Each structure stands twice: as structure tokens, then as C-alpha cells.
Amino acid sequence: MRFFLGDCLDVLPTLPFASIGVVVTSPPYNIGVSYRTYEDDMPRTEYLNWTERWTRAVAKAMDPAGSLFLNVGAKPTDPWVPIEVAQVARQHFKLQNTIHWVKSIAIDRDAAGANTGLEKDLAVGHYKPINSDRFVNDCHEFIFHFTPGGRTRLDRRAVGVPYQDKSNIKRWAGTGEGQDKRCRGNTWFIPYETIQSRDKERPHPASFPPKVPEQCLLLHGLDRAGAVLDPFLGLGNTGLAAAKLGLDFVGIEMDEYYLREAVDRIKHFTA
Numbered sequence: 077m078r079f080f081l082g083d084c085l086d087v088l089p090t091l092p093f094a095s096i097g098v099v100v101t102s103p104p105y106n107i108g109v110s111y112r113t114y115e116d117d118m119p120r121t122e123y124l125n126w127t128e129r130w131t132r133a134v135a136k137a138m139d140p141a142g143s144l145f146l147n148v149g150a151k152p153t154d155p156w157v158p159i160e161v162a163q164v165a166r167q168h169f170k171l172q173n174t175i176h177w178v179k180s181i182a183i184d185r186d187a188a189g190a191n192t193g194l195e196k197d198l199a200v201g202h203y204k205p206i207n208s209d210r211f212v213n214d215c216h217e218f219i220f221h222f223t224p225g226g227r228t229r230l231d232r233r234a235v236g237v238p239y240q241d242k243s244n245i246k247r248w249a250g251t252g253e254g255q256d257k258r259c260r261g262n263t264w265f266i267p268y269e270t271i272q273s274r275d276k277e278r279p280h281p282a283s284f285p286p287k288v289p290e291q292c293l294l295l296h297g298l299d300r301a302g303a304v305l306d307p308f309l310g311l312g313n314t315g316l317a318a319a320k321l322g323l324d325f326v327g328i329e330m331d332e333y334y335l336r337e338a339v340d341r342i343k344h345f346t347a
Contacts, residue, residue, distance in 0.1 A: 077315065077318075077319070077324070077325045077326075077327070077342065078325070078326050078327070079309070079315075079326075079327045079328075079329070079335060079338070079339055080326070080327070080328045080329075081329065081330070081332055081335050082328065082330060083330050084130055084133070084307035084308065084328045084330070085126075085129055085130060085133065087307070087328045088130065088133035088134060088136075088137060088307060088328070089133055089136075091137040091305075091326070092137070093136060093137065094137070094138065094139050094140065095137055095139070095302075095303060096134075096137045096138050096139060096142060096302065096303050096304075096305045096326070097138075097139050097141075097142050097143075097296075097300065097301045097302025097303055097304065098142060098143050098144075098145070098292070098293055098296050098301050098302070098303075098304050098305070099134055099138065099142070099143070099144045099145065099146075099304070099305045099306070099307070100145045100147075100288075100289040100292045100293065100304065100306060100314045100317070101144075101145070101146060101147070101305075101306045101307055101308050101314065102146075102147035102148070102283075102284055102308060102310070103127070103130070103146075103148070103161075103307075103308045104116045104308070105148060105149055105150065105151075105157050105158075106118055106120070106123040106157060107149075107150065107151045107154055107157065113330065113331045120160075124160060124161070124164050127161055127164045127165070128164050128167060128168075130307060131144075131164065131165045131167070131168050131169070132167075132168050134168075134305070134307065135168040135169060135224065137305070138224060139224075139302060140224050140225065141223075141224075141228050141229070141300065142223065142224060142228065142302075143172075143221060143222070143223055143228055143292075143296045144165070144169060144220075144221070144222040144223070145175075145219055145220075145221055145222075145289070145292040145296075146161070146162070146165060146219065146220045146221075146222060147177065147217060147218070147219045147220075147284055147288065148161045148162070148217065148218050148220065149214075149217035149218070150214075150217075151214070152206060152208065152210070152211035152214060153211075158217075158218045158220075161220075162218075162220050165220065165222055166222075169222035169223060169224060170222065170223055170224070170225055170226030171220060171221070171222055171226075172221050172222065172223045172226050172227075172228060173220075173221035173262060174218065174219075174220055174221070174262060175218070175219040175220075175221060175262045175263075175264055176216055176217075176218065176219075176262060176263045176264070177216065177217045177218070177219050177264050177266060177284075177288060178201070178215060178216050178263055178264065178265045178266070179201050179202060179203050179215050179216065179217070179266070179267055179268065180199070180200065180201030180202055180203040180213075180215040180267065181199070181200060181201055181215065181265055182197065182198070182199040183197065183198045183199075184197050185197050185198070200265075200267060201215065201265070201267035201268075202267055202268045203215045219264075219288070219292070221292075228296070229297065229300070230295050230296060230297060231294065231295060231296070231297035231298070231299075232259040232260075232295065233255070233257045233258070233259065234294040234295060234297065234298075235260050235264075235291045235294050235295050236257035236258055236259055236260055237257065237258060237260050238256050238257060238258075264288075264291060266285055266287050266288055266291070267285070268285055269285065283310045283311045283313060284313060285313065286313040286316045286317050286320075287317075288313070289306075289313060289314040289316075289317040289318075290317040290320065290321065292317075293317055293318065293321055293323065294321070298321055298322075298323065301321075301323050302323075302324070303323070303324040303325065303326060304317075304318040304323050304324065304325045304326070305325075305326045305327075305328075306325075306326075306327050306328070307328045308328070308329070309327035309328055309329035309334065309335060309338050310329065310334055310338065311334065311337055311338050311341060312327060312337070312338025312339065312341050312342050314327070315327050315338060315342045316341060316342055316345055319342055319345055319346050320345070
């Protein structure tokens with residue numbers, strides 16, 4: 077595992093051409109988040125120009141059969157950020173899949189069906205409540221799956237789920253090889269873990285759970301993953317996922333405190 081303290085725009089050009097197999101990252105959304113050293117409120121044109129520069133640098137470092145899993149969220153008063161970021165990234169990549177990361181969900185028992193075993197309506201997951209009479213609570217973020225040519229093979233059943241109706245095992249044997257597992261699809265319910273202290277347990281204002289990068293890496297396919305990169309390392313959850321799955325990893329972080337936290341967490345996991 078390799079870690080770099082610095083601006084990704086300075087570090088990315090130093091990586092060998094086509095040396096990265098998978099990128100899983102969540103850059104600043106430019107919505108005014110309070111980071112320690114980064115100002116998250118650029119003029120929109122400047123922010124999108126910056127996005128074009130780092131996505132271009134990632135494209136040069138990526139293997140032709142690689143994947144970029146780009147997590148971008150928004151705020152209710154500025155909902156276009158993810159779409160505009162994706163529009164910029166498409167200058168250098170093909171959009172192969174759009175995944176919806178669901179952080180909290182409410183399921184009505186009647187709508188779910190009797191076979192689910194639900195005894196009552198179910199509401200699970202965590203989100204930041206919005207005090208508003210105009211907006212609903214935001215329980216979702218995008219994960220854009222970009223690839224160099226739009227033809228990258230995936231291991232869809234690596235993050236698959238069992239069939240609810242077991243008769244489908246035989247019915248879809250041609251696509252599922254007779255196994256009790258189907259493609260999960262493009263909606264991923266991945267909640268945050270409950271914590272008691274943000275300062276101690278999650279000292280970063282914008283980090284995704286380790287299961288997000290873990291599922292991205294599994295979906296890409298571990299046998300084809302090669303080296304994994306996160307140019308906005310934060311607390312290192314992409315590195316944790318790579319370590320858990322036995323993959324090489326490159327992390328870049330411009331804030332020394334966050335980098336130290338990330339390295340310590342990964343060292344503790346691998347000890």
C-alpha cells in the first residue's frame with residue numbers, strides 16, 4: 077500500500093500510465109462542507125474545471141479495462157452538482173452504470189409482500205434530517221460507474237443476492253449458472269454504522285462507509301482489479317476495503333491529519 081500527502085493534481089501525473097485498475101472515490105461536492113484545509117465553496121465554473129483536470133489525470137493512469145466508481149452527492153438547494161460532475165467526467169470516460177446508494181429506506185409491509193417476513197412497516201438506515209417545508213430528507217447519493225470504453229466486464233454476482241422465488245434458480249440457469257444468486261441491480265442499500273462520537277469515530281465531514289468501496293471492487297471483479305486508487309482518501313475507507321480484499325492500493329490526501337487517521341485505521345485493520 078502506498079500513501080501520498082499532497083494535492084491529487086500534483087500526484088496523479090506521477091503515477092505510471094495505465095497502472096490503475098479501479099478507482100473508488102468521493103471528491104468534495106462543492107456544497108460548503110467544513111473540511112480542515114480544503115475550501116468547499118469554489119465558483120461553479122472553477123469547480124467543474126478542477127473536476128475536468130483530476131478526471132483527465134485519472135484517465136491517463138487507468139488501465140483500458142478499468143473502472144472509476146465516482147460517488148457524488150448534493151444538497152437540496154443545489155441538486156445539479158452530481159449531474160454536472162458526471163457531464164464533466166464523460167469527457168474522458170464512458171458512463172457504463174449509474175448506481176443509487178440508498179442510505180436510509182422505508183419499506184411498507186403491504187408493498188413488500190407476505191413472503192418477506194415483515195410483521196410491520198420497516199424504516200432502517202441513517203440520514204441527516206432536513207428542517208424544511210420544501211424538501212424531503214435526502215437519503216440517497218449517486219455512484220457513477222465510468223469506464224474508458226464502456227465495455228468493462230463486471231462480476232455481477234459477486235455482490236448478488238439470493239432469489240426470493242427459488243423457482244427462478246432453474247428458470248434463469250442460463251444467466252446465473254443455476255446458482256441461488258442474482259444481480260443486485262443498481263440500487264444499493266448501505267447504511268452508516270451507528271456511532272456515539274463523530275470526533276472520535278468518524279472525524280471527517282464527508283466519508284462513505286467501507287462497504288461502499290468494497291461492493292464497487294467486488295462488482296468490478298477482484299481477479300481484474302489490479303491496483304486500486306482513491307485520490308481523495310479522507311479516512312481511508314477505500315484503502316480498508318482494498319486491504320480486506322487483498323488488493324494493492326494507492327491513496328492520496330492533501331490534509332495531513334486525515335491522512336494520518338487513514339493510515340492508522342488501515343494499519344490497525346491489517347495488524
